[in-house]
Amino acid sequence: MSYLVQLLVSLCITLALLIYSPPAVALAQTNNEMQMSAQEFFRAGVEQMQRQNYLEAVQDFSKAIDLNQNFSAAFSNRCLAYLQLGEYESAIEDCSQTVNLNPQNTEAFLNLGLAYYKLGNYQAAIANYHQVIKLNPTDFRAYYNRALAETDRQNYQDALADYNQTLNLIPVNETFAAAEVYNDRGTTKLILDDNLGAIADFDLAINLNQQDYRTYFNRACANQRISNYTAAIQDLTIALQLNPNYAEAYANRGVAYYKLGNEQLALLDLQKAANHFLLQQNITAYQQTLNLLKQLKTQATAIG
Template sequence: MKYFREILVSLSITLALLIFPAAAAALTLINMEMSADEFFRVGVQQLQRQNYQEAVKDFTAVIDLKADSAAAFSNRCLAYLQLEEYESAIADCSQAVELNSQNTESFLNRGLAYYRQGNYASAIADYNQVLKLKPIDFRAYYNRALAKSDLQHYQEALSDYNQTLSLMPIQDTFQLATVYNDRGTTRLMLNDNLGAIVDFSQSIYLNQQDYRTYFNRACANQRLSNYTAAIEDLTLALKLNPNYAEAYANRGIAYYQLGNEQQALLDLQKAANNFLFQENITAYQQTLDLLKQLKGEETVIA
């Protein structure tokens, strides 16, 4: 089985840290500071437009003019994060934290960079710092839950998902759907299949267009031998993603469990074809082996 998660990226921009020059400053200093402020404003606009390379250039210009700008380092960290340049992101967020230890966005984004590198312990340490400074930040709870889940600390992850759901704005329906889906996968890992189905169902209620959640609910139903329900969910997943190899494979297995060997073989062949197209050779070979096994059993039965 394959379960899915998505990381909630910190997209907050530290606009509140924009500082205008004091009126009493010398003329040359005012001009320099205003130039830095202008670069900062343009950099923020580039971030909002998802022009991350340009944002990096603008925040670099700010830093060249004003080396103690924690906001510029923090926002350039965010741009590097979006560009998947994680070492640069970590370096910038670390500098932002050194300049302003109260900036939760820097800790949050550095934590995400660590997470993307697979450094879950460091990510958790940064999320812990966010929660010390801002105990109601649901993003920190959510990202910490993901890291704890990857460390197989499922009970702790479940607690963080619960906190996330208690703090998230109810109008963020798509994000809520993602969190319910992720909590459901954690419940699966804890063998709470019924609880997982409840979470996946709530996720589907909030967002009916995510094929992965139907797949996950099908996995829970297959664990409970509810093969008919699993087939229904896998069919819905395939309507949303017709090339979903894993869904074909699992539906084939479910059909086989119900005695529909012909449909099982058809689905497994489709799964193998899609795995091959995706160049997932390991899954392709495993599916072929399963096909050979089932065909062999059919011959014996006949």
């Protein structure tokens, strides 16, 4: 049983999605007919981006670039479209061209960092976030994204420092974004075994956004670590109300019920967890949950 419990604790770390930068502003029109045509394609590309038609946006930005090889905004926006399509190498090429044409473009550096992050090149991602901060020391997105990269590099103290700076700079009206930051800072504290500090951050995140099932799950994990299984069950129940297919929440709640001596509910939740793991084709977790179920049933039979 201890092996699965350890596995489930490792599943508590749920990082938020990175913040995407908005499309760059269109260049001013000129009287040159070729430039006007390029800008018409550019505007069409921006409209496609707003409709989330990213492939069509790439095509329009490419036409704009064909007509104007120095169209920095077209490269920048095509980079963003490639990011949305998951074509990170192409995004790096376009954003690199953008900063060559406009070294002051913080959005391009931010997107470069995101593309490198998605490819697992955290050092390159951090270098680009450094550049954003150098150009604009108050851009909270760069600190936040750098914190995520530092977390993946297991530089947890550096990540905490960046999360703190993010919270100092984030606008007061960005409540959902602030909730993400508190959730991520909480998960980092959880990694560092600061369970009470993690719970405090998850409390703040939930106060700002009561609809994020991940935060309830993470707070439940922290409460399980300090053996507060009743509180963990309450949070896992809310998480399941928000996400009824959350296999990990069923599994963790089953473990919590077992710790409180409620074997019937424990077995019921673990069976639900196994069913959802199977539907999600997570065969490893499915088999481990079945093994735990078998072990608990054997113990219950022996006790009976």
